[in-house]
Amino acid sequence: MEVLRLDSSHAEDYLKLRLEALKTNPEAFGASYEETASRENPLKHIAARLDQRENYTFGAYIGDSLSGMVVLIP
Template sequence: MEVRLLTPSDAEKYWKLRLEALRQNPEAFATSYEEAIKRENPIEQVATNMDADGNYTFGAIENDELIGMVTLMEEKHLKLQHRANIFAMYVTPEKQGKGVGKSLLSEVINKAKAIDKFEKLNLTVVKTNAKAKGLYTKLGFQSFGLEEQALKIDGKYYDEEYMVLFLGCFRKDSCS
């Protein structure tokens, strides 16, 4: 397995995996599958996003197949540029529990650490997703808040937990 930064030439593979993610885990994403399939020129949009400044999408590739993905996105507003956000984390079900997610997130964390302005990474995770929360915690993320009823799917509510990873000694209690 190889983890690398995806390029616009990977857009079609990304889009296929993205649709799988939206079908498999609708509670994990703000976008619904139904909304996604209605997009005009989705592969072109994905390619444009992959080429955008401050947007880093990593993929886990095995036998020329995209089996996992995650996006690191920097904030554009001047007052928020010290932080970045992790979005769209997904590993295809048959590859879960085999270190793919950890490899993807480790690559994202390393990329963020290499960008001097980033002091912290933020992400959200559905409160009931114990496997994802366990991975995030193992890599140093800490919970800092909860949004109740953050998502509503077919009349059912899902709470989202906010998590943060401080990348250096920017908080007085984060260094020895």
Template sequence: MDIRLLDASDAKKYWDLRLEALEQNPEAFATSYEEAMSRENPVEGVAKNLSKEGSFTFGAFHNNDLIGVVTLMQEAPLKLRHKANIFAMYVSPKMRGLGVGNEILLEAINHAKSMKTIENLNLTVVTTNESAKKLYSKLGFKVFGTEKRALIINDIYYDEEYRVLYLKQ
């Protein structure tokens, strides 16, 4: 397995994996598959996002296939620059349970630590996603709140936990 920072040349592979994620785990993302499919020039949009300042998307590759991703995004406002968010984490079902999520998330955490200004890493996770919650806990993310009914999909509500990892004590 190879882990690296993605760039604009990875946009098509990222988009394909993103669509898989939205189909496989709709409860884990605010964007729906239908919304994603209605975007104009989505691969171009992904390419721009992969080149955006303050945003870092790490990908895990197996046999040149993108099998997992996670995005680290630093807050832009001056008063919030000590914080960054973990977004859009996903590992393809065929590669789950092999440590891929752990490896890409560690890559994002280590990158955040190298940025010096980042002190807090925040993320949200659907409360029913036990494997993700276990991983986040193992890596030190602590729950600091829960949003009831954060998402609704087909008339079913999903709660989300808010978690933080303090990089500096």
């Protein structure tokens, strides 16, 4: 397992995992699957969010697959 601070280069992996998590555990999020999936260009939105330096988004990769994520907001 490799834990990385995510940036816009990880946006596709992050969005895929987030949408899966929103479907399976919607109670853990402030947004819904529908809100996230229907956003105009959700990948661009996620990429911009991951490049924000105010928050810390980490992801755990097992091989080439993003398997977990956490966002720390100071």
